[in-house]
Amino acid sequence: MDPDPNRFLADVMLGRLARWLRIVGYDTLYFRDMNDQELLRRAIQDNRTLLTRDRELSQRGGSRALLITGEDLESQLIQVLEEMNLRPRVGNGIRCPLCNETLKETPREDVQNAVPPYVWDTQRKFSRCPGCGRIFWEGTHWDRIRRRLHRVGCRRPSEDP
Numbered sequence: 001m002d003p004d005p006n007r008f009l010a011d012v013m014l015g016r017l018a019r020w021l022r023i024v025g026y027d028t029l030y031f032r033d034m035n036d037q038e039l040l041r042r043a044i045q046d047n048r049t050l051l052t053r054d055r056e057l058s059q060r061g062g063s064r065a066l067l068i069t070g071e072d073l074e075s076q077l078i079q080v081l082e083e084m085n086l087r088p089r090v091g092n093g094i095r096c097p098l099c100n101e102t103l104k105e106t107p108r109e110d111v112q113n114a115v116p117p118y119v120w121d122t123q124r125k126f127s128r129c130p131g132c133g134r135i136f137w138e139g140t141h142w143d144r145i146r147r148r149l150h151r152v153g154c155r156r157p158s159e160d161p
Contacts, residue, residue: 003063005084008080017051020097021080103128105125108125111135119137
């Protein structure tokens, strides 16, 4: 069975890429201390594409693995999106960059005491991670995220979750 093109497992060399794939809405697991055999076993078990910079591991993974050739984050992100024929997701599809859970919109009143006063005064929409509890909002960092996505050729992200 071919791996699900929307689910990934990134090896230890691709932590930043894993974080960015989560930000653009793709289910991406990342483990710092998993050996190659365990990575392959987990990719098969979870029906995921293994992302790796290790040529030998990529060959062992066959069609289950994608060898990431880019040296920098932007070229790596471009490669995954293009080779897997994906578009970044926005809205309900965004995942927690830390723990990979899908963020849930949360009522503004529920976060009043959990965010800085300036954020409370300037933001209207908030999301919470059901896994780690972290709260997210569309602050100025989203301008940088959009610029990076624009640079990698993602001018019109998908609105689908």
